[in-house]
Amino acid sequence: MSPDSNRYDALIIGGGPAGSTAALVMARAGLRVRLLERTPFPRFHVGESLLPRNFALFRELGLLDALADVPKVDKLGAEFILGSGGEPSFFPFGLSLVPAEKMSYNLERAPFDARLLDVAREAGAEIREGVAVRKILRLEDGNVEVETDEGNVAARFLVDASGQSTLLGKHLGIRSVLPHLKKVAYFGHFENVWRRPGPEGSYIVIVVCEEGWFWLIPLDETRTSIGLVMHEPVARAVGLSADQMLAWGISRCPELRQRTAGATCPAETHVLADFSYRCAPYAGPGYFLTGDAATFIDPIFSTGVCLGMMSGVEAGRAILAAVQGGKDPGALRRRYNRFIEGSSSTFFRLVEMYYDHSFRELFLNGEGPLQVHRAAMTILAGYVFPRPPFAVRWRFALLDLLTRINRFIPLVPRRERFSLLAE
Template sequence: MKVLVIGGGPAGSTAATAMAQAGLDVRLVESAHFPRYHVGESLTPSCRVVLDAIGMSKILDDHGFVKKNGGVIHWDDDQWTFDWQAQSGVQSWQVDRSEFDALLLEHARNNGVAVTTGVTGRSVRFADGRPVAVECSPDDGEPFTIDDFDFLVDATGRNGLLSARHFGNREPLNNLRNVGIWGYWTGATLLPETPTGGINIISSPEGWYWVIPMAGGRMSIGYVTTKDAFARDRHEHQSSDELYRHLIAASPTIAGLTAGAEFLGVTRVETDYSYIAAQFCGPGYAIVGDAACFLDPLLSTGVHLALYSALTAAACVASMDRGEVDETEALRFFEFAYRRAYMRLFALVTIMYERYLGKDGFFRTSDRLIGDEQSGQPDTDVSSRSFAEIIGGLSDLREAADSSTRVITDRLREEAVRAQLQVVHAPDSDGPDFTPVRGDPLSDAESADYRLVTSPRLGLERVRAARP
């Protein structure tokens, strides 16, 4: 099978590498020339698991990125620490995305992917419901068409070649229309209780701050707030630099962490509007990473969703190529797995922003979201274990690889998601309805017929007989 991947960020590079390693003929085109700057520096432990599967983890360990063991959250009056290294024995990294993304793309090349940079996919032509050609524009030269592929993977990020430009079926999540402003420092410090290499997340009355340790003694420090609050504050300051300095000084905690530190210069601003497409796949195509959905960066899950969707899509296509599963079944599994992961994280982020339940209530919600039947009992110990597993992406990988309890736990999880969002968006709330529920496959029991496997080879494995 010939596969065309449009986009060479983490989702596209990972999907391409995994499929090439599975023996498929893979071509990738990317509009940028790497290295190029990108935000999204704090990776979850699930990223290590995925990158282990494609042979990248040692490369990243040897590169010199900061090893990340967990983090500290100060939210309202609550404080808690999560330590993935202590809980699961898995580390991740704090990365410079320009270097990380370039390493991933080079790894794809080294595994036989035909990579071309400086080429933008402009439009997709369909025939009989399947993509059959992609119109491309190079940085220099004449536009051309790629039409020699059997399957298309859209990894075009927020540009959304299929979801935004072709189908126009992205739904913005209006309760998460936020803006981030950030910069880099030397000499800044972390909260004293932070696990080695960990992130700090610190709330404020109108938003929250991140503090991320980077290689070379640098610190990435940013602030996220609503678009309305940002517009108001920006109007009151002459420049983004001046606003950023004001926001750093406005938080006693952040001001303390940057006391005596040196700001390295450029202030960056980016909108973080969350969205989700009505469909993540269809005959002949799958949409991975930000091209399908984007979630506010509060829980640092962007690269997790990118790599998780990439590995899952690659497993589906590899099994389709080998005749182990038909396309309809494979794509049903992909849609199920990716949308479930997004919805659960969306539930946690929304609750933290809109109607925070207090630490114990929040942790019990996390228990329910991974199907812990003991959650909510008076004698149950309340801890951050489930929360850490969810935001670490480990629950997604575990469930994709183990379908033995999926029907039961997904039913519980669906009820928990819907119940919690009814609390968040109660009739007297100004928040929108939870639109991603419409048409979601959370209760699609047919998806439990398969599980994702990486050994002895990447693919889907049937776990029970097909229905008559």
């Protein structure tokens, strides 16, 4: 065991939103925190549309001033529309059932992530960029050790915030991919994409098709992030190279063709495997998994950064309670596991419902009985921590039932399915 004087209270792997938030919470409370990030910041990252619960967290953590000059667009809601066009459905965040923030941000991740990391550094966390953690050497409560590019580092607790690398999940062999949610995403930043006038121009737009969906996220005055998320077997069957897929998808989709008619396309696009997975249990002897290192949820509802930062706070507070409060780590991780399970399983259920055409018909209809649409909106706003309130849970169960009934007995006007392969 390393001598205590060399040992940090917490070692964090990864400086994305989950890692920097965990570092901030613990450093502010006086813990000795070291965060290792393998890539020098700022660095490109996907995940540019945030939820109102995330905005509330910025407020709770006193981050709004620090984020003031990060380029962004105030996001006031979401628009859903079929790829063939027709009537859109608008979901302003003001529809939430619980008292909630009515806005969030759309933003480019590179400056946002860099700013969060700076705030954690200013709070006293020791942050090293360009240093990767290579291997987990020891994992016990109060005694963990890892091998890094700069030698071994020891700490009382380890926070894995390594994102989709899932360093600890792979080390422990607990990463399990959800086979029905295997997707591929193709995306890039466009100039001068058409936007609706007024507040709806700030909304994230989800364009629905049978093969998956498109996102359109306004990033600033002129730039819009566009992505196509496709079911992986369908993407493979299309048979084009990755750099051709986004242009192909846009050319097959009337709604996208129209919105990008006067736009400048990016010189290059990105591609990412977009497989949903869980690494449960999310906490164990000596460790806490946060953000994408804990679980990755299909990004249709833009839940990732919110879950990342909320779990970063929760993991940070659990370690504080163990180190400063002498609380039993076993009890703290049981609570942490419930926090991740209760919140993420709600998001997962909504994602699964989205891929059911019957749910889309109800959803695109905009309104449902007994305010079920407002329950869905509360979840979409991110108010699910540690689990959704009762008023949301029973309505969500009712929405699930209505989705099943609507498959056989039309409860709302039928919507024709739109396929990129049909034209």
